[in-house]
Amino acid sequence: xxxxxxxADPEKEKRKxxxxxxxxxxxxxxxxxxxxxxxxxxxxxxxxxxxxVEPLIAMDVIPVYPENHxxxxxxxxxxxxxxxKAESMGYARDLCSYARADIxxxxxxxxxxxxxxxxxxxxCCNNICGTVLKWYQVQARHFGVPLFIFDTPxxxxxxxxEARRYVRRQVDEYIEFxxxxxxxxxxxxxxxxxxxxxxxxxRLWQAVLDTTMHKPAPMxxxxxxxxxxxxxTLRGTQTVVDYYTALLAEMKTRIENxxxxxxxxxxxxxxxxxxxxxxxRWLSEKFAAHEACLVADTYTSAWCGTMKYLDExxxxxxxxxxxxxxxxxxxxxxxxxxxxxMIDKYAADGVVMxxxxxxxxxxxxxxxxxxxxxxxxxxxxLLIEADMVDERSFAESQxxxxxxxxxxxxxxxK
Ligand code: SF4
Numbered sequence: 001x002x003x004x005x006x007x008a009d010p011e012k013e014k015r016k017x018x019x020x021x022x023x024x025x026x027x028x029x030x031x032x033x034x035x036x037x038x039x040x041x042x043x044x045x046x047x048x049x050x051x052x053v054e055p056l057i058a059m060d061v062i063p064v065y066p067e068n069h070x071x072x073x074x075x076x077x078x079x080x081x082x083x084x085k086a087e088s089m090g091y092a093r094d095l096c097s098y099a100r101a102d103i104x105x106x107x108x109x110x111x112x113x114x115x116x117x118x119x120x121x122x123x124c125c126n127n128i129c130g131t132v133l134k135w136y137q138v139q140a141r142h143f144g145v146p147l148f149i150f151d152t153p154x155x156x157x158x159x160x161x162e163a164r165r166y167v168r169r170q171v172d173e174y175i176e177f178x179x180x181x182x183x184x185x186x187x188x189x190x191x192x193x194x195x196x197x198x199x200x201x202x203r204l205w206q207a208v209l210d211t212t213m214h215k216p217a218p219m220x221x222x223x224x225x226x227x228x229x230x231x232x233t234l235r236g237t238q239t240v241v242d243y244y245t246a247l248l249a250e251m252k253t254r255i256e257n258x259x260x261x262x263x264x265x266x267x268x269x270x271x272x273x274x275x276x277x278x279x280x281r282w283l284s285e286k287f288a289a290h291e292a293c294l295v296a297d298t299y300t301s302a303w304c305g306t307m308k309y310l311d312e313x314x315x316x317x318x319x320x321x322x323x324x325x326x327x328x329x330x331x332x333x334x335x336x337x338x339x340x341x342m343i344d345k346y347a348a349d350g351v352v353m354x355x356x357x358x359x360x361x362x363x364x365x366x367x368x369x370x371x372x373x374x375x376x377x378x379x380x381x382l383l384i385e386a387d388m389v390d391e392r393s394f395a396e397s398q399x400x401x402x403x404x405x406x407x408x409x410x411x412x413x414k
Contacts, residue, residue, distance in 0.1 A: 195315025
């Protein structure tokens with residue numbers, strides 16, 4: 001048998017997104033900077049994925065995201081082992097697998113990058129779920145560091161004047177907290193610049209996602225899951241603006257050259273909920289084999305979904321509303337409206353919902369949203385039961401059969 005490497009498939013090579021290399025380089029640099037923060041005298045804050053990161057950037061604090069780490073753990077297929085370890089520490093299997101994986105990693109520096117850098121403080125915003133409150137309390141006790149809780153009331157239908165005042169006051173308290181831990185004052189001009197860059201980054205990310213309105217789509221939701229990392233972790237920096245400017249240009253070139261994410265795109269689908277990190281490649285190949293492209297998703301668009309509430313001239317004032325009205329902190333009717341708007345915008349033929357055992361706020365309303373979609377748009381909806389990190393909740397043969405049956409329904413409708 002020859003040991004010579006197989007020649008690259010030119011078709012596959014043509015479809016590869018070139019910016020991937022740059023993204024890996026930026027993320028490697030980011031984690032090296034965070035892990036060497038103690039030597040360089042910089043402070044590190046762990047922060048929830050939906051948390052207001054811009055004041056941290058303005059104070060030159062390195063934000064670190066346990067949820068981004070959780071995604072890496074899932075993609076590296078280390079999730080089940082770490083979740084089991086957390087369960088042996090006394091945490092229930094029903095607890096979010098990001099939380100379990102992170103809690104299990106902390107005492108042993110576990111995971112694909114040998115643990116996260118030790119935090120100097122924790123910032124927890126409950127706009128994504130209530131789980132993060134207890135999770136961050138556990139970690140604050142473990143590391144013996146201060147915790148700031150940014151409390152955003154649930155916005156069932158509206159953002160009341162009381163809610164606005166209540167959250168706005170916390171923005172000031174948050175800045176006081178940071179100034180106390182960092183023992184320095186916030187530079188107002190720098191904060192203004194970070195707010196401008198954050199908004200610019202969000203606009204560019206939305207523009208990248210919107211390139212999939214083109215038929216065929218130059219990228220898929222699976223690509224978006226990967227390229228999302230920067231708008232989550234480094235929002236408010238020039239790095240994000242430069243990266244998405246280049247990615248957008250690459251997508252436009254792909255459209256001009258008719259390079260699509262899926263060869264012979266016939267079906268266009270919308271994905272709901274977090275990715276199944278350990279099965280993204282499998283799912284992407286499975287759908288591509290049916291000539292189906294996941295053209296958009298509710299997850300990656302959440303990091304640009306509330307920029308309509310932001311005002312560059314008053315970033316700190318308007319971020320109270322923007323951080324309160326994110327996708328997971330609004331009522332089911334509004335969520336369904338958002339999903340329907342995406343079906344229309346991206347001309348989706350069907351919706352694939354990941355019923356995620358870990359993420360209750362994302363999964364509980366899905367049956368209602370499914371009913372509303374079918375009533376308003378007559379679009380088939382597939383529900384896949386799984387978990388974003390814990391592989392024990394994924395049954396391959398069952399998911400395989402359900403996707404085949406769903407695609408048959410779509411074929412019969414064409
Ligand atoms: S429960 Fe959902 S929103 Fe909360 S941390 Fe887990 S994945 Fe994120």
